[in-house]
Amino acid sequence: MIQIQAFEMFLSSPACKIEVPERLTVSHEALVQSGLADRCVSIPVREATDADILLVHSEEYLEAVKKTPYMTLEDLKEFTLQYGDVYFHPNIYHCAKLAAGAALQLVDSVMTGKVRNGMALVRPPGHHSMRSAASGFCVFNNVAIAARYAKQKYGVKRVLIVDWDIHHGQGVQYSFEDDPSVLYFSWHRYEHQKFWPQLRESDFDSVGKNKGVGFNINVPWNKVGMQNSDYLSIFCHLLLPVAYEFNPDLVLVCAGFDSAIGDPEGEMCATPDIFAHLTHLLMNLAGGKLCAVLEGGYNLTSLAQSVCQTVQTLLGDPAPPPANLDGPCKSALDSLHCVRSAHRQYWSCLKHAEEEEEEKTLDKGEEGNSIEEKVWPEPPKRVTPTIRTAVVLPDGVTCPDGCKRFSSSEDLDPLIISKLNDVSGFMHAVLGLLLPLAYEYDPTLVLLVRMSDAGLCEIVWQQLTGLLQGLAQGHMLVLMQDGEKECVGPTASSLLGYPAPSLGQLPAPLPEDVASIESLRHRLKADWKLLQTTGDFTT
Numbered sequence: 001m002i003q004i005q006a007f008e009m010f011l012s013s014p015a016c017k018i019e020v021p022e023r024l025t026v027s028h029e030a031l032v033q034s035g036l037a038d039r040c041v042s043i044p045v046r047e048a049t050d051a052d053i054l055l056v057h058s059e060e061y062l063e064a065v066k067k068t069p070y071m072t073l074e075d076l077k078e079f080t081l082q083y084g085d086v087y088f089h090p091n092i093y094h095c096a097k098l099a100a101g102a103a104l105q106l107v108d109s110v111m112t113g114k115v116r117n118g119m120a121l122v123r124p125p126g127h128h129s130m131r132s133a134a135s136g137f138c139v140f141n142n143v144a145i146a147a148r149y150a151k152q153k154y155g156v157k158r159v160l161i162v163d164w165d166i167h168h169g170q171g172v173q174y175s176f177e178d179d180p181s182v183l184y185f186s187w188h189r190y191e192h193q194k195f196w197p198q199l200r201e202s203d204f205d206s207v208g209k210n211k212g213v214g215f216n217i218n219v220p221w222n223k224v225g226m227q228n229s230d231y232l233s234i235f236c237h238l239l240l241p242v243a244y245e246f247n248p249d250l251v252l253v254c255a256g257f258d259s260a261i262g263d264p265e266g267e268m269c270a271t272p273d274i275f276a277h278l279t280h281l282l283m284n285l286a287g288g289k290l291c292a293v294l295e296g297g298y299n300l301t302s303l304a305q306s307v308c309q310t311v312q313t314l315l316g317d318p319a320p321p322p323a324n325l326d327g328p329c330k331s332a333l334d335s336l337h338c339v340r341s342a343h344r345q346y347w348s349c350l351k352h353a354e355e356e357e358e359e360k361t362l363d364k365g366e367e368g369n370s371i372e373e374k375v376w377p378e379p380p381k382r383v384t385p386t387i388r389t390a391v392v393l394p395d396g397v398t399c400p401d402g403c404k405r406f407s408s409s410e411d412l413d414p415l416i417i418s419k420l421n422d423v424s425g426f427m428h429a430v431l432g433l434l435l436p437l438a439y440e441y442d443p444t445l446v447l448l449v450r451m452s453d454a455g456l457c458e459i460v461w462q463q464l465t466g467l468l469q470g471l472a473q474g475h476m477l478v479l480m481q482d483g484e485k486e487c488v489g490p491t492a493s494s495l496l497g498y499p500a501p502s503l504g505q506l507p508a509p510l511p512e513d514v515a516s517i518e519s520l521r522h523r524l525k526a527d528w529k530l531l532q533t534t535g536d537f538t539t
């Protein structure tokens with residue numbers, strides 16, 4: 001979903017320096033140049049209506065913002081001063097309505113099945129704006145409005161909001177902190193409350209309120225320089241297990257790319273290709289219904305590359321080989337441990353979290369304000385396979401449509417998966433053990449062997465097949481015993497890129513399954529750093 005609105009700034013405020021129209025033009029241009037735009041359906045934008053905006057914001061705030069187009073420059077400056085780090089321009093009310101409206105058009109298109117998923121390239125961003133206040137370049141909270149809208153119009157029961165922007169979307173947190181139907185996850189540069197917006201409630205112990213306890217997850221980055229491993233560790237050992245237990249009907253992403261390398265605000269070191277993996281790992285939730293809405297991202301080069309990585313994955317192309325996964329840093333593991341401990345009482349997948357022991361880790365995090373210009377390699381070219389899925393089938397088994405039938409197979413370097421009988425236990429092993437280990441192993445081929453006594457239901461098998469396609473640039477070979485004919489279709493569907501059906505709300509994994517998985521993880525984590533979940537508190 002591409003919608004371009006450019007408005008030139010005539011107010012000279014620091015906010016205007018980085019939240020510039022070029023953010024959208026370079027992103028769109030990169031999508032066009034890479035051929036990705038042609039593969040997308042472009043959805044028309046609309047202005048959010050008053051009713052849409054009032055889903056989140058107060059009447060008095062909306063009425064006040066409505067007056068800004070008619071204000072003099074002096075009045076505008078006066079109006080701006082009451083908020084933090086925003087600028088108001090005569091045209092920003094119109095643009096803010098378009099940004100929110102674009103997010104709603106995307107929700108309509110996904111919820112009606114017109115498209116499977118999509119991305120709204122919008123500005124101004126939204127996740128900092130609150131019920132009655134603008135903040136951090138944000139006027140209306142695009143994603144919070146989209147979540148309320150999806151619940152109201154489509155009866156969506158559970159919405160997962162993943163905020164991978166480098167700033168804490170406090171506006172989203174305030175909107176849903178006592179609402180168990182909206183799970184808000186955010187990581188953000190925090191530096192022990194020294195980094196903007198310097199809120200005490202951005203720390204890991206803000207877990208939600210009243211009925212919403214457990215449904216607000218904050219991961220504070222207390223150092224800059226976080227890398228791909230740090231981001232993947234949080235996904236594997238925190239976000240994904242909780243997301244599968246929550247079992248959302250819709251996934252909204254506050255897709256801010258100021259968490260990418262080169263961004264002046266984030267000062268992190270994760271490379272744009274990591275967003276291909278973050279996106280891929282979310283695409284088997286909610287039956288694939290995923291709406292990404294642009295938030296921040298102020299380095300035009302890394303922004304454009306990150307947008308392309310995200311869109312190319314939404315289109316179903318194989319992810320690139322994960323770059324420089326040399327293990328999470330100590331600061332990230334300390335944060336991960338704190339968040340898992342804070343939430344263990346709310347999520348059965350984290351119940352065992354308090355039984356962690358110390359781990360030896362190196363501390364790669366740097367102090368902030370690094371002035372040197374970051375450089376990084378272009379993300380590797382990603383293949384768009386002409387034949388996505390080939391099948392080798394015995395006679396008499398029909399070839400699922402969309403697949404190419406082959407008759408021969410080669411010898412393979414297998415990555416054998418362990419087998420567990422219980423779905424929750426199995427997913428616990430996949431997310432917290434197999435996935436991080438496989439990412440660190442970085443295979444060139446994944447061999448998936450379905451033993452006839454696997455006892456795995458087809459949906460779990462499809463989830464596994466879907467998730468593992470983030471590895472080996474999607475090069476996967478599935479071997480099935482001949483008694484598994486009914487599994488050929490679901491397997492082919494997953495290999496063709498169709499999202500796996502939801503597993504439903506997962507019950508707690510069996511204690512004996514958790515015990516065996518955790519003892520294996522403890523044994524392996526000395527050699528496989530992505531299996532670590534706590535830092536070593538003594539240096």
Ligand SMILES: NCCCNCCCCCS
Pocket residue numbers: 085125128136137165167196256258265295296297
């Ligand atoms: N010195 C204060 C800098 C405040 N920066 C606000 C950043 C808002 C980002 C929205 S994604």
Ligand SMILES: [Zn+2]
Pocket residue numbers: 165166167256258265295296297
């Ligand atoms: Zn941001």
